[in-house]
Amino acid sequence: LDVNSFLKHDVFGRYIIKVLDASYIMQLKEAHQSFVLDGFKNVSDAFGGHLLSDWEKDRELQFVDHNNHKKELPQSLSFDMRGFLQTTPDLLFPKAARTEANLETINYLGSLYAIDVVTMRKFVGKSTRFQEGTLDIQKLERLISGYIDQHKTATKSQYDQDSYLFFSAQQQGKPLGVRDKKTIAFLYEHYDFEQVVQNQLIEFVLQRFKGSFTKALVEQIADSWVRANIRSEADVKKHLSYTSPKATVVETPAYMESPAPQQKEDEKQRLALLKKLKKGDK
Numbered sequence: 001l002d003v004n005s006f007l008k009h010d011v012f013g014r015y016i017i018k019v020l021d022a023s024y025i026m027q028l029k030e031a032h033q034s035f036v037l038d039g040f041k042n043v044s045d046a047f048g049g050h051l052l053s054d055w056e057k058d059r060e061l062q063f064v065d066h067n068n069h070k071k072e073l074p075q076s077l078s079f080d081m082r083g084f085l086q087t088t089p090d091l092l093f094p095k096a097a098r099t100e101a102n103l104e105t106i107n108y109l110g111s112l113y114a115i116d117v118v119t120m121r122k123f124v125g126k127s128t129r130f131q132e133g134t135l136d137i138q139k140l141e142r143l144i145s146g147y148i149d150q151h152k153t154a155t156k157s158q159y160d161q162d163s164y165l166f167f168s169a170q171q172q173g174k175p176l177g178v179r180d181k182k183t184i185a186f187l188y189e190h191y192d193f194e195q196v197v198q199n200q201l202i203e204f205v206l207q208r209f210k211g212s213f214t215k216a217l218v219e220q221i222a223d224s225w226v227r228a229n230i231r232s233e234a235d236v237k238k239h240l241s242y243t244s245p246k247a248t249v250v251e252t253p254a255y256m257e258s259p260a261p262q263q264k265e266d267e268k269q270r271l272a273l274l275k276k277l278k279k280g281d282k
Contacts, residue, residue, distance in 0.1 A: 003091065079110030084117045092125040096133030105137055112175055113148050114162040123147075159196040159233070163187065166199045167213075170206055183215045191222050193230075200236045201225060 006012050084106070085098075110120050127140040148165070158166065163184045168176055176184075187198055205213055205221055228239055 006091075079107055079115065079120070080117050081107045081110070084110070084120060087117060088121050088124065092121065093128055093135075094130060094133055097128055097135045099135075102135045102137070105135075105140070109141065109144055111181065112164060112168065113144055114164050115144060115147075119147065159199040161195075161199070163195070163198055163202060167202055170203065179215075180213055183213060183218050186215055187218060187222065191226065193222075193225075194232065196233050197225075197230060197236055200233065204240070 007016060081103070085103075106120065106124060109115065115123075123140055123143040124135065126143060127136045128134075129136060158169065161169075164176060164181065167180060167184060168174065184202070187193070187201075191198070193201065201218075201221060202213075205217055208221075209217055225236075225239070228235075230236055230239055
């Protein structure tokens with residue numbers, strides 16, 4: 001099916017209306033309007049064989065080698081960028097809009113907010129200006145922000161959310177650094193904690209070590225929790241109640257509780273002398 005037939009299809013057309021905005025569908029229709037080319041003269045030229053005489057094998061190999069060594073985009077620790085590109089058709093996200101900057105932004109937002117491929121594909125489709133071949137980054141950020149706010153409202157406990165979101169919330173919404181994301185990914189890959197337990201572990205490390213969050217610290221605490229057989233939120237509370245340092249009560253010595261009689265008499269004389277000096281008495 002061509003684009004116009006796809007949009008007019010009984011099933012596919014209804015599906016597109018549910019997924020995309022009406023304004024975006026209008027852009028698709030305008031971009032794929034069919035025109036009757038009558039009364040025009042064909043001015044296309046055939047390929048000139050003489051151009052092959054200027055072809056050089058060394059230059060061709062140099063060009064191919066240059067393209068093969070292009071800088072690869074950084075891979076996300078949580079967002080499936082490869083799956084997104086493979087499953088997103090050009091109809092939703094045209095190749096002209098797939099610039100390195102746009103792909104890095106999608107990768108970053110998907111990793112930071114733990115957006116799945118299906119949801120990201122929907123947001124990107126709504127944020128793409130098909131006729132211009134551009135991606136509206138601000139609109140994409142607004143859509144994701146609204147989605148996250150809605151998700152937070154529906155979340156029963158702050159510990160139930162994804163660890164990337166939880167860590168970001170612990171630092172007042174500040175984006176995660178590369179090391180922080182790698183450390184959280186290390187937790188996901190090497191330990192089998194429940195989401196609630198893992199987030200409480202992250203909170204414990206941040207509070208215990210005054211904001212420090214290194215792989216060595218996290219691994220040390222995580223290993224100790226594994227040895228302590230911590231599997232639930234109740235286990236965490238019980239474990240922390242045992243490990244929390246108890247306040248030390250220092251008793252006041254008996255001789256300091258009340259001044260001796262001689263000390264009281266000396267204090268009275270001192271106050272009386274001070275009073276006379278203020279009045280100027282001799």
